[in-house]
Amino acid sequence: MKIFYLLSRIPYPIDKGDKLRAYHQLRILSRNHEIYLFALNDETNISVEHDELKKISVKYFIKHLTKLDILISLLKGFFSDLPFQTSYFNSKKTQSLVKNELLKFQPDLIVCQLIRMAEYVPDSIQAPQIIDYIDVLSKGLERRKSNSNFLMKPIFRSEYKRVLKYEEQVFNRFNNGVIITENDRNALPFNRKNEVKVIPNGIDFNHFYPLDKPKDIDLVFAGNMSYPPNIDAVEFIVKKVLPILKLSSSDIKFYIVGASPARRVKKLANENVIVTGWVNDIRDYYARSKVFVAPMQIGTGLQNKILEAMSMSLPCIVSSLAQGGIQAENNKNIFVADDPVKISELIILLLSNEKLRNSVGENAREFIVNNYDWEKIIDNFDKYLSSLVNKNKTL
Incomplete structure (x- = not known):
């Protein structure tokens, strides 16, 4: 398969959960599939030439976001219904860039990690599209707006309402999705939640193994x-x-x-x-x-x-x-x-x-x-992706 990955961050160094998930998916899937990674980068201290990133056998394109890019996008976000974190990463110029790369690569499948990247998947693309929610953002925002102070509460309330609507809109566009736990799937705020497949994270237990050290x-x-x-x-x-x-x-x-x-x-x-x-x-x-x-x-x-x-x-x-x-x-x-x-x-x-x-x-x-064996988990994910591609070929 030819798989086009859309990420809001470079998947290294692994200091956040979304990076961990993407890194291991790319690492294992690239053994048997041709992968093109399109990632955004809003951090200034990361080198895309990092040795660990090079070890992943994928083609990649990194689009750097400047502070000005982000400011303009956020200002535009106030006049749209998009969640602010989607607006933060969204840009018309970058949308055109992604569309051009998609046309050149001609993927069999598009994997979009997190709803914040969903605006980069054009409606005209015929390949199956899958949204990786990772977790339920609206549920986390609901808890945060309840626990926030009076200054932040209106902001979280507004973002919560936007995300609640957008999580369903994205699934209705993509028609395929994965999420990290059964509990998260049950918390998705739309009726078609049972169509979302649970793909957990794993652990490299050959890396994280018991070490004999003084317990200080x-x-x-x-x-x-x-x-x-x-x-x-x-x-x-x-x-x-x-x-x-x-x-x-x-x-x-x-x-x-x-x-x-x-x-x-x-x-x-x-x-x-x-x-x-x-x-x-x-x-x-x-x-x-x-x-x-x-x-x-x-x-x-x-x-x-x-x-x-x-x-x-x-x-x-x-x-x-x-x-x-x-x-x-x-x-x-x-x-x-x-x-x-x-x-x-x-x-x-x-x-x-x-x-x-x-x-x-x-x-x-x-x-x-x-x-929580990464190899078994990604093998299951691979089979799911293959089923979507095969189903699309019969349509």
């Missing part, structure tokens, strides 16, 4: 620390969980690990709360930690950081929201708690019981190996 970190959270759900989660830990833990132990160390920590995250740092920023190898921090804590309060989709930690046999305490996407068994492969007191009790239990940590960690690793 009590608690750890990892992720992109400019992402609002991650910011919310670490604030929850520091402001609601750690004060309870201090009643029984004053020297518990909590590490917040990940790129681009927001100002709110940096403000949390103190003698016992360490904010690392970007690290070269996240595995070192997983291996040194006793417990991974992810009390996600907002957000949707599958939390890749939890899969990584579980793959390295690190016992995880997560919120019911985070656990819902993973479907691991509570008290066997993972611990689920939402209340700060319950989370604190589980942390104290695990920190004081090495045997329990090892047992749950081993169960977690086995669960990941059995359920």
Whole structure:
């Protein structure tokens, strides 16, 4: 097959969930198919010539977005019904560029990652088109507008209404779609949601495997620390969980690990709360930690950081929201708690019981190996894409 991929970001470095998903899809699909990647780039510190990106056997075209491009697009967005994040990436000139590249490449199939890129798929293209929602953006916005302050609430309310309508419009145009979890599919705001196929993310468990290192970190959270759900989660830990833990132990160390920590995250740092920023190898921090804590309060989709930690046999305490996407068994492969007191009790239990940590960690690793193998997941995705192409040929 000839597959044309549309991405809103260059899929490297892998510091965001959409990049992770695209990178592994491209890496595995390119073994048997000819792929053309058209990606936007609004970041100034990324080199498209990165060695890891070159290892993916795909043709690619990177369209750089300037601040002026983005400003003009956002201003136009105020006078349209498009979601603002779609307007942010949208440009008539780039639409023409994409159309020209499509005409030259003549794909059998178009994969569009996220609704923000949907305006770049022209109606005139005959090849099957598939939208990868990843997760339900409208659901995440609904939670954020409920939790936002009075200044941000009108903005989130407006964006929520736009996205709610647009998620259905995109599917009605494309008629094919995938999403990351069953829970997310059930949350899609339109009647044809059952036609969307669930394709989860996976884990490279040959990369994320147990490492024997001294356990000098009590608690750890990892992720992109400019992402609002991650910011919310670490604030929850520091402001609601750690004060309870201090009643029984004053020297518990909590590490917040990940790129681009927001100002709110940096403000949390103190003698016992360490904010690392970007690290070269996240595995070192997983291996040194006793417990991974992810009390996600907002957000949707599958939390890749939890899969990584579980793959390295690190016992995880997560919120019911985070656990819902993973479907691991509570008290066997993972611990689920939402209340700060319950989370604190589980942390104290695990920190004081090495045997329990090892047992749950081993169960977690086995669960990941059995359920989140990238090779098997992309093989299933490949079969789905092939079925769409074959169906189109018979029409």
